[in-house]
Amino acid sequence: MSKLNNPSKIYLAFVFIVLYAPIFYLIFYSFNSGGTMSGFEDFTLEHYAAVFNDTRLIIILLNTVIIALLSSFISTVIGVLGAIGIVFLRNRKTRSAVLSLNNILIVSPDVIIGASFLILFTLVGVKLGFASVLISHIAFSIPIVVIMVLPKLMELSSSLIDAASDLGASKRDILTRVIIPYIKPGIFAGFFLALTYSLDDFAVTFFVTGNGFATLSVEIYSMARTGITLTINALSALIFIITLALVVGYYVFNQRSRQIAETRGGQS
Amino acid sequence: MKDIIRISIVLLAVSGLLLYAVSLLERSSATTGSGTISVFNWGEYIDPELIEQFEEETNIQVVYETFASNEAMMTKIEQGGTSYDVAMPSEYAIEKMKESDMLLPIDHSKIPNLENIDPYFLDLPFDPGNEYSIPYFWGTVGIAFNPTLLEDGQTFESWDDLWDPALSQEVVLVDSAREVIGMGLNSLGYSLNSTDMDKLREATEKLKTLGPNVKAIIGDEIVEMMRREEAAVALTWSGQAADMMWINEDIDFSVPQEGSNLWFDNMIIPATATNVEGAHAFINFMLDAEVAAQNADYVGYSTPNEAATELMDPEVIEDERFYPPEELRGRLEVYENLGLEMLGVYNEFFLEFKMDMEN
Structure with a gap:
């Protein structure tokens, strides 16, 4: 790959600044003892203490993560x-x-999907709560996973499958040893997209x-009338740092396993 | 394939662990006791310590959830699939809920602390005899203003002060038909429940002349805007004014002498409640003088609890901006249910006012 010239570098830096500035602005004020997003008074960690003291907020956060993990896993399968x-x-x-039909579900507005789920659940008699949220998240994630996996499947040449069955692979072998390894990048992409969709829906x-069951987005929205406190800033900062750590961790893990694979490849 | 299976197992294990953590947290935050009640309240509208205290005293576990608007709350209750035992709607929502049989009557014999409530706040037109609702917090509609951004000596004793030419492009209004049209009616000395077409027309015409002073007509963002001094004057509810003053101490609040609206958030028991006994216990608990005083101190809104006001900081109670004196109280009116058709007329006039602004 050729090196970037200077204008491109500046452009790239500009894009990243625009993308990250709001997040850092928010994190910056989470340390403000003044209590608002205007006028930084003094450095304080009290908002972070408030996050950990508020068991309800922690439960809501954990619930949000659980719903995201489970719904994206099930919808990926x-x-x-x-x-x-x-x-x-x-x-x-x-x-x-x-x-x-699959694409219509992606295009149709969330509000309509949400309202129809509400009507469906009340009609069937499902109590609103963990189960109803999980089911609806799985439902709106499935089309996303399908869309992410399809191109990889289209690429898969049918002669590969024919060759496998010629060599005596059973249907099960073809699925687990040919198809799934081939479309693995698509599966991961679908999973992570479903995860993000679920987290911020x-x-x-x-x-x-x-x-009594709520996710973070719904809970924060409810605070609108009396004003959102800096506790939410602190919580967002924590989430941002954890996400960052996960991404870095994933990158390091990947690099290392690639290195191991390469050295092994060199030996054989 | 192997790594996919491995990752799946890790994922499920993590979810399981988190689920376990949630159940541990839920257990630690609540005493294992007899029964639970679910409470459905506005965001940031109760002192969380009081929920713990209630759980300790009664052994009833509280499941607490919040909503952002009366409409959202009513939809959740009306659709079914939920079983909230106590909710805190505003008074106009109570009338609607009553009409659609969404409320259970409250047994006053189970609420001995009802006597703590100032009789002035009981037996109001939206719920005669308090058959279905008990007041939780109350307030007025008035003018929040920031003297540091205004000329010296600018006061808001009268609604007409909003028309002062010095306030060009300084006033923000809440985006709500009854508040704005009501303000127009009040400024002319009419009742804000007026259904007389001529009076409504007159009020709208008068409001149109306010146009040059109006900077924006917005919703809940009004609080943030005033806090950041992006606007100097706001027509708003006293509760929001209190939220503004909490952060920006320069802001002041005034209820004009011509009269204004008196609003309530109330505790009710939805028809879908499963623990009616527990709901009564919770309402009674919230009416306890000490509890109500602590809650009013935390939330910052005006409490209707007379016994509680005796325990509170006298400076707060004597603040005429939030606890108006007797003579002004006489000129405060509660919104009456004007019926769908009349509400449509109000909205029509409000729209006309907004359209006129754009020209």
Whole structure:
């Protein structure tokens, strides 16, 4: 790859500043003893102490993470199998029909999905709470996973599968040893996209939370009338740092396993 | 494939651990006791310590959830699928909920602390005899202003002061038809429950002349705007004014002499409640003089609890901006339910006022 010239570097720096400035602005004021986002008075950690003292807030945060992890995991499993099913549909018309149905779910506004879930749950008699939020998050994540996995599946040449079965692979072997390893990048992309969608979803969640169960986005929204406190800034800062640590950790882990693979490759 | 399985196992294990952590936290925050109640309240509208105190005293575990608007709260209750035992809607929402049979009557014999409430706040038109609701907090509509941004000596004793030419582009209004049209009616000396078309027309025409002074018509952002001194004068609820003053001490609040609105947030028991006994216990607990005093101190809104006011800082109670004196109280009016059609008329006039602003 050729080196970036100076204007490109400046442009890149500018883009990153625009993207990260609001986050750092928010983190900066989480240390403000003044209590507002204007006029920095003194350095304090009291807002961080407030986060840890507020058990309810911590429970809501943990619930948000649990919902995100579980819903993205389950929707990845369903979505990957669904995408494989779609690709192997013989009939071209049915295939494109199913695909369009999938895309409609991505395009349709969250508010409509949320409202229809609320009506459905109350009709069926599901109590609003953990289960209703989990189910609706799984539902809106599945089409996203399908969309992320499909291109990889399309790339997969059918001769690869034919070759595998010629060599005596069972259907199960073809799935676990040929298809899934091939589409692995797509699976991870789908999983992480579903994870982020679930973490920051407000519109759908707003309709289906209830009975004391809430996620972070809904809870913060409820604070609008009396004003959002700096406790939320502190919490956001903590989330940002944890995310950063996870990304860095993932990067280091990846680098190391790549190095190990390379040295092994060199020996054999 | 192996690594996918490995990652899946890690994921599930982490979720399991987190679930376990949540259940541990929930158990530690609540005494294991007889039954639970769910409370549905506005965000930041109760002192969390009081919830713990209630749990300790009664052994009833409280599941607490918050909402951001009366409409959101009513939808959740009306749709079913939830079983809140206590909720805190505003008075106009109570009338609607009553009409759609969403409320349970409150058994006054189980609420002995009801006697702590100032009789002035009981038996109001939105709920005669307090059959379904008990007042939680109350307030007025008035003018919040920042003297440091205004000319010296600018006061807001009268609604007409908003029309002062010196306030060009300085006034922000809450985006709410009844507050703004009501202000227009009040400034002309009419009732803010007026249904007389001529009076409403007159009020709207008068409001149109306020146009040059109006900087913006906005919602809850009004609090942040005043705190940051982006606006100098705001027509708003006393509760929001208190929120502004909490952060920016320069801000002052005034309820004009012509009269204004008196609003309430109230405790009610939704028809879907499952623990009606517990709900009564909670309402009674919140009406206890010491509890109400501590809560009013935390939230910063005006409490209707007379016994509590005796325990509070006299400086707060004598603050006429938030606890108006008797003679002004006489000119405060509670919104009456004007019916859907009349509300439509109010909205129509409000829209006309807003459209006129754009020209």
